[in-house]
Amino acid sequence: MEWDAGLSPADPLRFVALGEPYPRKVAEAQERSGEREALVTGAATILGVPVGLAVAEFGFLGASMGSVFGEKFARAAERAAAEDRAFIVFASSGGARMHEGVFSLFQLPKTIVAVESLSERRLPFITVLVDPCYGGVTASFATVADLILAEPGAMIGFAGPRVIEQVTRQKLPAGFQSAEFLLQHGMIDAIVPRPRLREELAHYIRLLTNQRSTSPVSFVTRQESDR
Protein backbone atom coordinates (compact mmCIF):
# COMPACT_ATOMS: atom_id res chain seq x y z
CA MET A 1 0.00 0.00 0.00
CA GLU A 2 1.44 3.37 -1.01
CA TRP A 3 1.80 6.13 1.59
CA ASP A 4 1.53 9.90 1.09
CA ALA A 5 1.06 9.72 -2.68
CA GLY A 6 -0.62 13.14 -2.63
CA LEU A 7 2.57 15.11 -1.95
CA SER A 8 4.08 17.05 -4.82
CA PRO A 9 6.76 19.76 -5.04
CA ALA A 10 6.06 23.44 -4.40
CA ASP A 11 8.30 26.19 -5.74
CA PRO A 12 9.55 28.01 -2.64
CA LEU A 13 12.21 30.04 -4.49
CA ARG A 14 10.22 30.68 -7.71
CA PHE A 15 13.20 29.12 -9.38
CA VAL A 16 13.91 29.63 -13.08
CA ALA A 17 16.99 28.27 -14.88
CA LEU A 18 17.66 28.77 -18.59
CA GLY A 19 14.17 30.15 -19.03
CA GLU A 20 12.56 27.04 -17.57
CA PRO A 21 10.54 27.47 -14.37
CA TYR A 22 11.00 24.69 -11.80
CA PRO A 23 7.29 23.69 -11.82
CA ARG A 24 7.52 22.96 -15.54
CA LYS A 25 10.59 20.80 -14.97
CA VAL A 26 8.69 18.91 -12.27
CA ALA A 27 5.64 18.46 -14.52
CA GLU A 28 7.82 16.94 -17.24
CA ALA A 29 9.44 14.54 -14.77
CA GLN A 30 5.99 13.57 -13.45
CA GLU A 31 4.75 12.92 -16.95
CA ARG A 32 7.76 10.77 -17.86
CA SER A 33 7.82 8.75 -14.63
CA GLY A 34 4.15 8.54 -13.71
CA GLU A 35 5.20 9.47 -10.14
CA ARG A 36 4.70 12.77 -8.33
CA GLU A 37 8.13 12.77 -6.75
CA ALA A 38 11.45 10.94 -6.72
CA LEU A 39 10.65 9.00 -3.53
CA VAL A 40 7.85 6.44 -3.34
CA THR A 41 6.94 5.10 0.11
CA GLY A 42 4.58 2.51 1.46
CA ALA A 43 3.91 -0.64 3.43
CA ALA A 44 5.14 -4.01 2.19
CA THR A 45 5.91 -7.52 3.31
CA ILE A 46 9.25 -9.12 2.54
CA LEU A 47 8.99 -12.92 2.82
CA GLY A 48 6.50 -12.54 5.64
CA VAL A 49 8.31 -9.67 7.38
CA PRO A 50 6.26 -6.45 7.58
CA VAL A 51 8.27 -3.38 6.58
CA GLY A 52 7.94 0.26 5.70
CA LEU A 53 9.59 0.84 2.36
CA ALA A 54 11.00 3.91 0.61
CA VAL A 55 12.38 3.68 -2.91
CA ALA A 56 14.18 6.48 -4.75
CA GLU A 57 13.60 6.76 -8.50
CA PHE A 58 16.74 8.09 -10.20
CA GLY A 59 14.78 8.78 -13.38
CA PHE A 60 12.89 11.54 -11.55
CA LEU A 61 15.25 14.57 -11.63
CA GLY A 62 18.17 12.37 -10.60
CA ALA A 63 16.33 11.37 -7.41
CA SER A 64 17.48 14.70 -6.00
CA MET A 65 16.27 15.38 -2.46
CA GLY A 66 13.94 18.36 -2.04
CA SER A 67 11.15 19.08 0.45
CA VAL A 68 8.81 16.33 -0.77
CA PHE A 69 11.53 13.65 -0.78
CA GLY A 70 12.46 14.66 2.77
CA GLU A 71 8.88 14.89 4.02
CA LYS A 72 7.81 11.56 2.50
CA PHE A 73 10.91 9.92 3.93
CA ALA A 74 10.22 11.37 7.39
CA ARG A 75 6.56 10.37 7.39
CA ALA A 76 7.41 6.86 6.21
CA ALA A 77 10.03 6.37 8.93
CA GLU A 78 7.62 7.61 11.60
CA ARG A 79 4.71 5.54 10.28
CA ALA A 80 6.88 2.42 10.09
CA ALA A 81 7.82 3.04 13.73
CA ALA A 82 4.18 3.57 14.74
CA GLU A 83 3.12 0.36 12.95
CA ASP A 84 5.99 -1.66 14.40
CA ARG A 85 7.65 -2.27 11.04
CA ALA A 86 11.31 -2.30 10.10
CA PHE A 87 12.21 0.49 7.67
CA ILE A 88 13.97 -0.34 4.41
CA VAL A 89 15.21 2.37 2.05
CA PHE A 90 16.54 1.91 -1.47
CA ALA A 91 18.69 5.02 -1.75
CA SER A 92 19.88 6.43 -5.03
CA SER A 93 20.43 10.13 -5.65
CA GLY A 94 22.43 12.78 -7.44
CA GLY A 95 22.30 14.91 -4.25
CA ALA A 96 20.20 17.78 -2.96
CA ARG A 97 17.76 19.42 -5.38
CA MET A 98 19.23 22.77 -6.45
CA HIS A 99 15.82 24.20 -7.42
CA GLU A 100 14.62 24.26 -3.81
CA GLY A 101 17.88 25.75 -2.56
CA VAL A 102 18.40 25.82 1.18
CA PHE A 103 15.09 23.99 1.77
CA SER A 104 16.71 20.96 0.11
CA LEU A 105 19.82 21.31 2.26
CA PHE A 106 17.74 21.25 5.43
CA GLN A 107 16.14 17.94 4.46
CA LEU A 108 19.39 16.33 5.67
CA PRO A 109 18.74 16.95 9.38
CA LYS A 110 15.02 16.31 8.84
CA THR A 111 15.62 12.73 7.66
CA ILE A 112 18.07 12.08 10.50
CA VAL A 113 15.56 13.35 13.08
CA ALA A 114 12.83 11.17 11.57
CA VAL A 115 14.71 7.90 12.02
CA GLU A 116 15.00 8.60 15.76
CA SER A 117 11.43 7.25 15.93
CA LEU A 118 12.78 3.85 14.82
CA SER A 119 15.68 3.97 17.28
CA GLU A 120 13.30 4.74 20.14
CA ARG A 121 11.29 1.60 19.35
CA ARG A 122 14.35 -0.52 18.53
CA LEU A 123 13.16 -1.20 15.00
CA PRO A 124 15.65 -2.03 12.26
CA PHE A 125 16.53 0.70 9.77
CA ILE A 126 18.39 -0.66 6.75
CA THR A 127 19.53 1.21 3.66
CA VAL A 128 20.37 -0.37 0.34
CA LEU A 129 22.61 1.93 -1.69
CA VAL A 130 21.74 1.72 -5.36
CA ASP A 131 23.84 3.11 -8.24
CA PRO A 132 24.45 6.07 -8.15
CA CYS A 133 24.20 7.47 -4.62
CA TYR A 134 25.82 10.85 -3.89
CA GLY A 135 25.71 14.16 -2.05
CA GLY A 136 23.06 15.06 0.48
CA VAL A 137 21.45 11.62 0.55
CA THR A 138 24.75 9.86 1.28
CA ALA A 139 25.56 12.57 3.86
CA SER A 140 22.29 12.09 5.74
CA PHE A 141 19.89 9.18 6.41
CA ALA A 142 21.62 6.72 4.07
CA THR A 143 24.74 6.48 6.22
CA VAL A 144 23.22 6.56 9.72
CA ALA A 145 21.30 3.32 9.15
CA ASP A 146 21.74 0.30 11.45
CA LEU A 147 22.96 -1.70 8.46
CA ILE A 148 24.15 -0.34 5.13
CA LEU A 149 23.98 -2.67 2.14
CA ALA A 150 24.91 -1.90 -1.46
CA GLU A 151 24.37 -3.46 -4.84
CA PRO A 152 27.45 -4.82 -6.65
CA GLY A 153 29.29 -2.15 -8.62
CA ALA A 154 27.13 0.70 -7.29
CA MET A 155 28.92 4.08 -7.27
CA ILE A 156 28.58 5.76 -3.88
CA GLY A 157 30.17 8.86 -2.39
CA PHE A 158 29.87 12.42 -1.15
CA ALA A 159 31.46 14.40 -4.01
CA GLY A 160 30.98 13.10 -7.52
CA PRO A 161 34.02 11.79 -9.47
CA ARG A 162 33.93 14.72 -11.91
CA VAL A 163 34.06 17.28 -9.11
CA ILE A 164 36.92 15.44 -7.39
CA GLU A 165 38.96 15.31 -10.61
CA GLN A 166 38.31 19.01 -11.30
CA VAL A 167 39.23 20.14 -7.80
CA THR A 168 42.21 17.88 -7.13
CA ARG A 169 43.44 17.44 -10.73
CA GLN A 170 44.06 13.83 -9.74
CA LYS A 171 43.14 10.86 -11.89
CA LEU A 172 40.89 8.62 -9.84
CA PRO A 173 41.96 4.99 -9.44
CA ALA A 174 39.86 2.24 -11.03
CA GLY A 175 37.02 1.11 -8.79
CA PHE A 176 37.14 4.30 -6.67
CA GLN A 177 33.80 4.89 -4.88
CA SER A 178 32.44 1.50 -5.96
CA ALA A 179 30.51 -0.62 -3.46
CA GLU A 180 33.49 -3.00 -3.35
CA PHE A 181 35.84 -0.09 -2.54
CA LEU A 182 33.54 1.06 0.25
CA LEU A 183 33.28 -2.42 1.73
CA GLN A 184 37.08 -2.60 1.81
CA HIS A 185 37.28 0.83 3.48
CA GLY A 186 34.82 -0.13 6.20
CA MET A 187 31.91 2.04 5.09
CA ILE A 188 29.22 -0.57 4.37
CA ASP A 189 28.20 -3.90 5.87
CA ALA A 190 27.69 -6.06 2.80
CA ILE A 191 27.26 -6.18 -0.95
CA VAL A 192 24.11 -7.99 -2.00
CA PRO A 193 23.11 -8.72 -5.60
CA ARG A 194 19.52 -7.80 -6.42
CA PRO A 195 18.17 -11.38 -6.79
CA ARG A 196 19.24 -12.11 -3.19
CA LEU A 197 17.99 -8.88 -1.61
CA ARG A 198 14.57 -10.07 -0.42
CA GLU A 199 15.98 -13.08 1.33
CA GLU A 200 18.88 -11.16 2.85
CA LEU A 201 16.74 -8.23 4.05
CA ALA A 202 14.25 -10.57 5.72
CA HIS A 203 17.15 -12.50 7.26
CA TYR A 204 18.85 -9.39 8.68
CA ILE A 205 15.58 -8.09 10.13
CA ARG A 206 14.87 -11.43 11.81
CA LEU A 207 18.39 -11.58 13.23
CA LEU A 208 18.28 -8.02 14.55
CA THR A 209 14.89 -8.53 16.17
CA ASN A 210 15.90 -11.88 17.61
CA GLN A 211 13.52 -14.04 15.60
CA ARG A 212 14.29 -17.47 14.20
CA SER A 213 15.41 -17.18 10.62
CA THR A 214 14.05 -19.38 7.87
CA SER A 215 17.00 -18.80 5.56
CA PRO A 216 18.70 -22.20 5.31
CA VAL A 217 21.96 -21.32 3.55
CA SER A 218 24.58 -18.88 4.76
CA PHE A 219 25.04 -16.08 2.27
CA VAL A 220 28.76 -15.87 3.05
CA THR A 221 29.18 -19.57 2.23
CA ARG A 222 27.30 -19.15 -0.99
CA GLN A 223 29.41 -16.18 -2.00
CA GLU A 224 32.59 -18.19 -1.35
CA SER A 225 31.36 -21.05 -3.52
CA ASP A 226 30.48 -18.63 -6.33
CA ARG A 227 34.11 -17.65 -6.77
Next chain:
Amino acid sequence: MMQLTAWDRVQLARHQARPHTLDYITELLEEPRELHGDRLFRDDPAIVAAIGRFGTRSVIVLGHQKGASTTENVARNFGMPRPEGYRKAIRILHLAEKFGLPVITFIDTPAADPGLESEERGQAWAISSCLQAFLRAQVPTLAVVIGEGGSGGALALAVCDRLLMLENAIFAVASPEACAAILWRDAARAPEAAETMRITAQELHRFGIADEVIPEPAPAHLDASGTIRRVGQALERHLEELLQLWHEHGPAHARHLRWARYRAIGLWHEDPVT
Protein backbone atom coordinates in the same frame (compact mmCIF):
# COMPACT_ATOMS: atom_id res chain seq x y z
CA MET B 1 23.90 51.45 3.38
CA MET B 2 23.15 51.03 -0.33
CA GLN B 3 21.27 47.97 -1.51
CA LEU B 4 23.64 45.03 -2.03
CA THR B 5 23.02 42.24 -4.55
CA ALA B 6 23.27 38.59 -3.49
CA TRP B 7 26.55 38.37 -5.38
CA ASP B 8 27.90 41.41 -3.44
CA ARG B 9 27.05 39.54 -0.25
CA VAL B 10 28.88 36.46 -1.51
CA GLN B 11 32.01 38.59 -2.01
CA LEU B 12 31.66 40.08 1.47
CA ALA B 13 31.00 36.68 3.07
CA ARG B 14 34.21 35.38 1.46
CA HIS B 15 36.36 38.44 2.20
CA GLN B 16 39.75 37.30 3.45
CA ALA B 17 39.99 40.11 6.02
CA ARG B 18 36.65 39.15 7.62
CA PRO B 19 37.07 37.88 11.19
CA HIS B 20 37.28 34.09 11.35
CA THR B 21 36.52 31.59 14.11
CA LEU B 22 39.82 31.98 16.00
CA ASP B 23 39.31 35.77 16.07
CA TYR B 24 35.94 35.25 17.75
CA ILE B 25 37.46 32.76 20.19
CA THR B 26 40.26 35.17 21.11
CA GLU B 27 37.95 38.15 21.54
CA LEU B 28 34.88 36.57 23.15
CA LEU B 29 36.38 33.93 25.45
CA GLU B 30 38.45 34.49 28.57
CA GLU B 31 41.29 32.07 29.17
CA PRO B 32 40.52 30.00 26.08
CA ARG B 33 42.39 26.77 25.36
CA GLU B 34 42.32 25.19 21.94
CA LEU B 35 41.55 21.47 21.84
CA HIS B 36 42.94 19.25 19.13
CA GLY B 37 42.35 15.98 17.34
CA ASP B 38 39.74 13.36 16.59
CA ARG B 39 41.61 10.60 18.51
CA LEU B 40 41.31 8.45 15.37
CA PHE B 41 43.46 9.79 12.56
CA ARG B 42 44.74 13.36 12.84
CA ASP B 43 44.01 16.95 13.77
CA ASP B 44 42.09 18.79 11.06
CA PRO B 45 43.18 22.44 10.85
CA ALA B 46 39.94 23.37 9.02
CA ILE B 47 37.85 22.83 12.16
CA VAL B 48 39.01 24.39 15.42
CA ALA B 49 37.74 23.65 18.90
CA ALA B 50 38.22 25.53 22.14
CA ILE B 51 37.07 25.66 25.71
CA GLY B 52 36.96 28.93 27.63
CA ARG B 53 34.93 31.30 29.75
CA PHE B 54 32.08 33.17 28.07
CA GLY B 55 30.63 35.68 30.52
CA THR B 56 30.11 33.79 33.75
CA ARG B 57 30.39 30.21 32.48
CA SER B 58 32.57 27.75 30.62
CA VAL B 59 31.57 26.99 27.05
CA ILE B 60 32.81 24.86 24.17
CA VAL B 61 33.38 26.52 20.80
CA LEU B 62 33.64 24.71 17.47
CA GLY B 63 34.06 26.33 14.08
CA HIS B 64 35.38 26.19 10.57
CA GLN B 65 38.68 28.03 10.23
CA LYS B 66 39.68 29.87 7.09
CA GLY B 67 43.02 31.63 6.73
CA ALA B 68 43.71 35.38 6.70
CA SER B 69 46.39 34.92 4.01
CA THR B 70 46.98 32.57 1.11
CA THR B 71 49.67 30.69 3.04
CA GLU B 72 47.40 30.24 6.03
CA ASN B 73 44.52 29.31 3.76
CA VAL B 74 46.56 26.51 2.18
CA ALA B 75 47.47 25.25 5.67
CA ARG B 76 43.78 25.41 6.65
CA ASN B 77 42.62 23.78 3.40
CA PHE B 78 40.57 26.98 2.78
CA GLY B 79 38.35 26.01 5.69
CA MET B 80 37.20 22.80 4.00
CA PRO B 81 37.02 20.07 6.63
CA ARG B 82 38.07 16.50 6.01
CA PRO B 83 36.29 13.62 7.78
CA GLU B 84 38.66 13.92 10.76
CA GLY B 85 37.38 17.49 11.27
CA TYR B 86 33.80 16.32 11.69
CA ARG B 87 34.95 13.44 13.91
CA LYS B 88 36.86 15.94 16.05
CA ALA B 89 33.66 18.00 16.35
CA ILE B 90 31.75 14.89 17.46
CA ARG B 91 34.38 14.05 20.07
CA ILE B 92 34.37 17.58 21.48
CA LEU B 93 30.57 17.62 21.50
CA HIS B 94 30.60 14.52 23.69
CA LEU B 95 33.07 16.27 25.99
CA ALA B 96 30.65 19.21 26.28
CA GLU B 97 27.84 16.78 27.14
CA LYS B 98 29.84 15.08 29.86
CA PHE B 99 30.40 18.42 31.62
CA GLY B 100 27.06 19.98 30.69
CA LEU B 101 28.67 22.87 28.82
CA PRO B 102 26.82 24.88 26.16
CA VAL B 103 28.26 24.67 22.64
CA ILE B 104 28.72 27.64 20.30
CA THR B 105 29.63 27.02 16.66
CA PHE B 106 30.95 29.41 14.03
CA ILE B 107 30.05 28.48 10.45
CA ASP B 108 32.44 29.58 7.71
CA THR B 109 33.33 27.14 4.95
CA PRO B 110 32.94 26.94 1.16
CA ALA B 111 32.23 23.19 1.45
CA ALA B 112 33.40 19.92 2.92
CA ASP B 113 36.69 18.86 1.31
CA PRO B 114 35.92 17.05 -1.98
CA GLY B 115 39.25 15.19 -2.21
CA LEU B 116 40.09 11.60 -2.92
CA GLU B 117 41.34 10.85 0.59
CA SER B 118 38.29 12.44 2.20
CA GLU B 119 36.13 10.06 0.18
CA GLU B 120 38.30 7.11 1.23
CA ARG B 121 37.86 8.01 4.87
CA GLY B 122 34.09 8.40 4.55
CA GLN B 123 33.30 12.11 4.16
CA ALA B 124 29.55 11.44 3.83
CA TRP B 125 29.64 9.14 6.89
CA ALA B 126 31.49 11.78 8.94
CA ILE B 127 28.97 14.50 8.00
CA SER B 128 25.87 12.42 8.72
CA SER B 129 27.30 11.31 12.08
CA CYS B 130 28.13 14.91 12.95
CA LEU B 131 24.60 16.04 12.04
CA GLN B 132 23.21 13.25 14.23
CA ALA B 133 25.51 14.13 17.13
CA PHE B 134 24.42 17.79 17.03
CA LEU B 135 20.74 16.85 16.75
CA ARG B 136 21.09 14.53 19.75
CA ALA B 137 23.23 16.88 21.85
CA GLN B 138 22.22 16.94 25.54
CA VAL B 139 23.41 20.54 25.96
CA PRO B 140 22.26 23.91 24.59
CA THR B 141 23.74 24.61 21.14
CA LEU B 142 24.03 27.88 19.22
CA ALA B 143 25.35 28.44 15.70
CA VAL B 144 26.39 31.69 14.02
CA VAL B 145 27.08 31.84 10.29
CA ILE B 146 29.93 34.37 10.22
CA GLY B 147 30.79 34.06 6.53
CA GLU B 148 30.17 31.27 4.05
CA GLY B 149 27.64 28.57 4.85
CA GLY B 150 28.60 26.14 2.10
CA SER B 151 26.31 23.13 1.79
CA GLY B 152 26.52 19.95 3.91
CA GLY B 153 30.02 20.83 5.03
CA ALA B 154 28.65 23.91 6.80
CA LEU B 155 25.37 22.33 7.87
CA ALA B 156 27.16 19.62 9.88
CA LEU B 157 28.02 22.20 12.59
CA ALA B 158 24.89 24.34 12.16
CA VAL B 159 21.95 22.19 13.28
CA CYS B 160 21.68 23.87 16.67
CA ASP B 161 18.92 25.15 18.99
CA ARG B 162 19.50 28.60 17.52
CA LEU B 163 20.85 29.60 14.12
CA LEU B 164 22.04 33.19 13.79
CA MET B 165 23.53 34.82 10.71
CA LEU B 166 25.63 37.91 10.21
CA GLU B 167 24.06 40.38 7.78
CA ASN B 168 26.59 39.61 5.05
CA ALA B 169 26.76 35.86 5.62
CA ILE B 170 25.27 33.35 3.20
CA PHE B 171 23.93 29.78 3.47
CA ALA B 172 23.51 27.73 0.30
CA VAL B 173 22.88 24.18 -0.88
CA ALA B 174 25.82 24.60 -3.30
CA SER B 175 28.16 27.44 -4.20
CA PRO B 176 26.73 29.86 -6.79
CA GLU B 177 29.54 28.75 -9.12
CA ALA B 178 28.61 25.06 -8.76
CA CYS B 179 24.91 25.83 -9.14
CA ALA B 180 25.58 27.84 -12.31
CA ALA B 181 27.78 25.05 -13.68
CA ILE B 182 25.10 22.44 -13.00
CA LEU B 183 21.98 24.34 -14.09
CA TRP B 184 23.29 26.88 -16.62
CA ARG B 185 26.30 24.79 -17.66
CA ASP B 186 28.32 27.97 -17.19
CA ALA B 187 30.11 28.80 -13.92
CA ALA B 188 30.50 32.41 -15.08
CA ARG B 189 26.79 32.92 -14.45
CA ALA B 190 27.38 32.59 -10.70
CA PRO B 191 26.08 36.12 -9.92
CA GLU B 192 22.74 35.19 -11.49
CA ALA B 193 22.72 31.86 -9.65
CA ALA B 194 23.45 33.64 -6.35
CA GLU B 195 20.31 35.74 -6.83
CA THR B 196 18.11 32.81 -7.91
CA MET B 197 19.21 30.55 -5.06
CA ARG B 198 18.07 32.90 -2.23
CA ILE B 199 21.12 32.48 -0.03
CA THR B 200 21.36 35.73 1.92
CA ALA B 201 20.84 36.05 5.67
CA GLN B 202 17.73 38.15 5.04
CA GLU B 203 16.19 35.36 2.97
CA LEU B 204 17.04 32.60 5.40
CA HIS B 205 15.44 34.68 8.12
CA ARG B 206 12.34 35.19 5.94
CA PHE B 207 12.18 31.40 5.37
CA GLY B 208 12.20 30.87 9.14
CA ILE B 209 15.44 28.90 9.00
CA ALA B 210 17.66 31.58 10.60
CA ASP B 211 16.41 32.96 13.94
CA GLU B 212 18.11 36.33 13.76
CA VAL B 213 20.21 38.48 11.46
CA ILE B 214 23.03 40.27 13.29
CA PRO B 215 23.55 43.67 11.66
CA GLU B 216 26.84 44.73 10.11
CA PRO B 217 26.59 48.56 10.03
CA ALA B 218 30.02 48.36 8.39
CA PRO B 219 31.00 45.12 6.62
CA ALA B 220 32.85 42.82 9.04
CA HIS B 221 36.21 43.16 7.25
CA LEU B 222 36.13 46.93 7.93
CA ASP B 223 34.99 46.65 11.55
CA ALA B 224 36.16 43.35 13.02
CA SER B 225 35.95 44.33 16.68
CA GLY B 226 32.48 45.88 16.34
CA THR B 227 31.22 42.80 14.50
CA ILE B 228 32.66 40.41 17.07
CA ARG B 229 31.16 42.48 19.88
CA ARG B 230 27.69 42.41 18.31
CA VAL B 231 27.95 38.65 17.74
CA GLY B 232 28.97 38.22 21.39
CA GLN B 233 25.95 40.24 22.58
CA ALA B 234 23.54 38.22 20.44
CA LEU B 235 25.07 34.96 21.65
CA GLU B 236 24.80 36.03 25.27
CA ARG B 237 21.13 36.89 24.85
CA HIS B 238 20.23 33.61 23.12
CA LEU B 239 22.33 31.56 25.52
CA GLU B 240 20.47 33.06 28.50
CA GLU B 241 17.14 32.12 26.90
CA LEU B 242 18.30 28.60 26.16
CA LEU B 243 19.71 28.04 29.63
CA GLN B 244 16.43 29.19 31.11
CA LEU B 245 14.54 26.80 28.84
CA TRP B 246 16.88 23.98 29.85
CA HIS B 247 16.49 24.86 33.50
CA GLU B 248 12.69 25.08 33.43
CA HIS B 249 11.82 22.19 31.14
CA GLY B 250 14.88 19.91 31.15
CA PRO B 251 17.08 18.52 28.37
CA ALA B 252 14.50 16.06 27.01
CA HIS B 253 12.01 18.83 26.26
CA ALA B 254 14.71 21.10 24.85
CA ARG B 255 15.89 18.35 22.52
CA HIS B 256 12.31 17.66 21.49
CA LEU B 257 11.98 21.32 20.46
CA ARG B 258 15.20 21.06 18.43
CA TRP B 259 13.95 17.93 16.68
CA ALA B 260 10.58 19.53 15.96
CA ARG B 261 12.33 22.54 14.46
CA TYR B 262 14.36 20.51 11.95
CA ARG B 263 11.55 18.02 11.32
CA ALA B 264 9.30 20.88 10.14
CA ILE B 265 11.47 22.49 7.44
CA GLY B 266 10.16 22.24 3.87
CA LEU B 267 7.36 23.39 1.59
CA TRP B 268 5.12 21.19 -0.58
CA HIS B 269 1.64 20.72 -2.01
CA GLU B 270 -0.59 18.00 -0.67
CA ASP B 271 -3.69 16.62 -2.38
CA PRO B 272 -5.98 14.19 -0.66
CA VAL B 273 -5.25 10.78 -2.18
CA THR B 274 -6.77 7.57 -0.95
